[in-house]
Each structure stands twice: as C-alpha cells, then as structure tokens.
Amino acid sequence: MKYQFSKRFDQFTPSMIRDVLIKAAGDDMINFSPGFPDKKTFDVETIKKLSNEILDEDAYEILQYAMKPAYPGLVKSVKQFFNSLEPLVKEEDDIMITSGSGEGLEMAAKVFCDEGDTIVVEDPSFVGALNGFKSNNAKLIGVPLEKDGLNLELLEKAFQTKPTPKLLYIIPTFQNPTCITTSLEKRKAIYDLCVKYGVLILEDNPYGTLRFKGEMVPSIKSFDTENIVVYLASLSKIISPGIRIGTVVANKEIVDKFATMKGASAGAATNWSQYIITKFLNTVDMEEHIKKVSHIYKEKSTLMIETMKETFHPSIDFHAPDGGMFVWFTLPEAINADQFLDEALKKHIAIVPGSCFSTDYSNRGFRLSFTSEPPEQIVKGITMLGEITHQLYQS
Incomplete structure (x- = not known):
C-alpha cells in the first residue's frame, strides 16, 4: 500500500x-x-557499586514504573548541585527530570508553540534542537553568531517580526557547534531585549561544567528576575549519556506544563537512572x-x-x-x-x-x-x- x-x-x-x-x-x-x-x-566502578546498592535496598521499587514525574530525591540533589555552582534554582522554580536534555527541547516547542509560531535560534545551532522544533511545525529565524555571541542588532530585528516570536533558543556557554561563549555583557543585553519584546528564553547548557580555561560566566537563568528563562541541562557530559538524565529548571507554572506533556508521552524517567544519579551526586566529590x-x-x-x-x-x-x-x-x-x-x-x-x-x-x-x-x-x-x-x- x-x-x-x-x-x-x-x-x-x-x-x-x-x-x-x-x-x-x-x-x-x-x-x-x-x-x-x-x-x-x-x-564505571562507582556506577556498578551504586547500582548494586539501590537494587539491594529496594529492587522491586527500582524495577517498577515510576509513581511520580520525578524522583524527589533526585530533584533535591540536582538543585543542590546546580546551586553549588551558581544561584540558579530559585524559590519560585521547580525541576523537571527528562530522558536526556533533547526531550526537554522537543517538549518546549509543544508547551509554548502553536502551529506556525516562530522560534529565534543562533545560526549555526544544535541540529537536534532545530529538528525538534521543526517536528512541531515551528518556524525558525536564524541570527548570526559573532565571536562573543549573537548579533544584537539582528536579534532585535528578528524580535520585531510579526507575530512576535515565542522563544529564543540559545546555548550561551561552549555553544554547539561553534564552542563560542556568549559574553556576560551580551547575555544581559539579550535578556533585556527578551524582556522588552516578551520573548521567553530557552537556555540550553549541556557543556557549562566542562570549562578548562578562563572564568565561569553566569548563566542567564542566574540573573532572571522576570521568570522568562527555561533552563535545560544534562548530566550526560559529566556522568554518563547512557543513563539519559536531563533537567528543566523554570518557574513552577511552566514546569507543571512540562510534566503534563511528559505524562502524555513517555511518562516518568526510569527509576533506575534517577536513583543512580541521586546516589552519584550525593556520594561522589563532584568538584x-x-x-x-x-x-x-x-x-x-x-x-x-x-x-x-x-x-x-x-x-x-x-x-x-x-x-x-x-x-x-x-x-x-x-x-x-x-x-x-x-x-x-x-x-x-x-x-x-x-x-x-x-x-x-x-x-x-x-x-x-x-x-x-x-x-x-x-x-x-x-x-x-x-x-x-x-x-x-x-x-
């Protein structure tokens, strides 16, 4: 047929x-x-050891369906880990656990965009995100990158299109594919433009902890006072990509919508992965x-x-x-x-x-x-x- x-x-x-x-x-x-x-x-040895420990403690719970969208112990551990690096997770925020950060990117288009809505992206940008946005029938506007981040003049021009874009997708630290890091000055200017035009920021930070030169640059989420930043991060690059644990950090109202969307598709992340990462964060010297x-x-x-x-x-x-x-x-x-x-x-x-x-x-x-x-x-x-x-x- x-x-x-x-x-x-x-x-x-x-x-x-x-x-x-x-x-x-x-x-x-x-x-x-x-x-x-x-x-x-x-x-590997630590992960083997921790896996045996959690199975010995309660194998039936680990092997069962997860009862909640996220394991509370992991949410607590992730919050402590992120906030040990910078003041990221605020009182009004919540954390969603995803099956890798790619799931969070794809869900973001579903949560915020209707058919034909526009997302502004860095050009070039992460191909997985671009395909995820396209799969939800979003239109993309690419804004060129300079040595210190987005071209601000062209970014504002993109925001002035009608209807106003729903999201700005940005990887400000060690960008994929260029590895450019957006300067703090430009991060603040980008944030101010998003506030001015009412555009939400989808800040993707899978590589931020992999710094081997220079000083850390604060995430946009860390100075967000208007609750317009949805922050995505992954533990894949520093622990294990095969365990498939990603996170969405945002205002509780936003995270509730992500949780609803996840429940309609994949359900919760696996218990085994969540418990392993929780133990890893709590027992390993992460620094x-x-x-x-x-x-x-x-x-x-x-x-x-x-x-x-x-x-x-x-x-x-x-x-x-x-x-x-x-x-x-x-x-x-x-x-x-x-x-x-x-x-x-x-x-x-x-x-x-x-x-x-x-x-x-x-x-x-x-x-x-x-x-x-x-x-x-x-x-x-x-x-x-x-x-x-x-x-x-x-x-």
Whole structure:
C-alpha cells in the first residue's frame, strides 16, 4: 500500500551526519563527528557499586514504573548541585527530570508553540534542537553568531517580526557547534531585549561544567528576575549519556506544563537512572570529578588545536575553545566546502559540515569533536585534513 505520512516530514532532509558516517565508514575511519564523551570519563566502578546498592535496598521499587514525574530525591540533589555552582534554582522554580536534555527541547516547542509560531535560534545551532522544533511545525529565524555571541542588532530585528516570536533558543556557554561563549555583557543585553519584546528564553547548557580555561560566566537563568528563562541541562557530559538524565529548571507554572506533556508521552524517567544519579551526586566529590573530566578534554582539545596550527592552511579561521567538546573552523572562499568534505570522506575521516546546523544550509564551517578519538587518531586525522586544506587552496 502507499503510506500517507504527516506533512511535517516534508521539511526534513535525511540526516547529513548519518550520511557522513556511511560514506566515511571503514575499519580505519577517524570519527570527529559525534558529540560523544570520552569513555575514560565514565566512573564505571562507582556506577556498578551504586547500582548494586539501590537494587539491594529496594529492587522491586527500582524495577517498577515510576509513581511520580520525578524522583524527589533526585530533584533535591540536582538543585543542590546546580546551586553549588551558581544561584540558579530559585524559590519560585521547580525541576523537571527528562530522558536526556533533547526531550526537554522537543517538549518546549509543544508547551509554548502553536502551529506556525516562530522560534529565534543562533545560526549555526544544535541540529537536534532545530529538528525538534521543526517536528512541531515551528518556524525558525536564524541570527548570526559573532565571536562573543549573537548579533544584537539582528536579534532585535528578528524580535520585531510579526507575530512576535515565542522563544529564543540559545546555548550561551561552549555553544554547539561553534564552542563560542556568549559574553556576560551580551547575555544581559539579550535578556533585556527578551524582556522588552516578551520573548521567553530557552537556555540550553549541556557543556557549562566542562570549562578548562578562563572564568565561569553566569548563566542567564542566574540573573532572571522576570521568570522568562527555561533552563535545560544534562548530566550526560559529566556522568554518563547512557543513563539519559536531563533537567528543566523554570518557574513552577511552566514546569507543571512540562510534566503534563511528559505524562502524555513517555511518562516518568526510569527509576533506575534517577536513583543512580541521586546516589552519584550525593556520594561522589563532584568538584574533583568535574576537574578530572575537564582535564581529559583540555589535553585533547589542546592537541587538536596545536596540530591544526601546524598543519592547516593559514587562511583557515579557527580558535581554541575554553571548554566543551568541539572545535569549529571556517573555510575561506578559495576552498570549496563540498569538495573539502568529499576529500575528507575519501580518507575515511568523518566531520560534520556547518550546513547541518544552519537554518538556511549555507554555512561554510565544520565541526570537529575532540572527545571520542584517542590522541594518536586526533593527530593522524587532523594532519590529513590539513593536507587537504593546502591541496584545495592551491587548486
């Protein structure tokens, strides 16, 4: 029979990241495409121990359906952890536990947007969020990023469109894919514009704890006095992505709507995951754990950047990140971006083109992840990419 799928699929194209992996596949593939944590950051023995403890304490409760949208013990522990970093969760706030932060992003479009409503996004931005917004039939307006965050003039112009956009989606710290950190000055200016135009802020912070250089910049949520910020974070990057625990922090009225939406779809997050993360936060020295994870990424990012400095053509624009999991570089007009990607794939190097992250598919940048490959593969892969930049620039 001929299947009739919903019209929302008309705006999707097959995943370019998946296509890149297929074309680069081989036993010798060097994979710079995924935002996967380094397996060395997983505290496997502690998680084994904690898992056995919670099963010994009450296996039947752990293996049963969760009775509440969130385990109260985890909500308390997450609040203490976040507030130990900065004054984030306020008295009027509540916390929703999600199955990874991606669920919270997708639910945000359902909670706030009707068919055809507009969401303003950084351009480029996280492809998972863009697809989640599109799947709920939201319209997207991309605002270019500068070295210190969004272009404020173009952001205000976007807010002046009619009808007024419902949301601004922003990753202000170690942005995915560019790893740009929005300055405190710009964060305050962005907040003021959102207050002026009545636009809610969807602040995504999956990488904020992975700082290995410079000083921490306060989250927008930390100075929100109008209750317009919905803050999403994930514990995937510092504990384990496989456990699938994300969080939504916002005014209680907003979190109630997220809880209702989650109940209509996936129900609560798994008991096992919630209890494991609760014990982890309560028993592990999180400051030391985060230092360990950040040190691993500092060494790998430094290695990637230094190798790029040595091997890439000098016309290539890139900068060393202060944290996070990615390096972003932009090709000059003299190098054809499609040809560069083809040459990389021929050498079995998987990289993600900037067009994946752009609202109009026009970006000439590329994202590299330094987290999942070992040091020797980083040097080998970056050196080969450097050779391609010289070959194509000369031609």
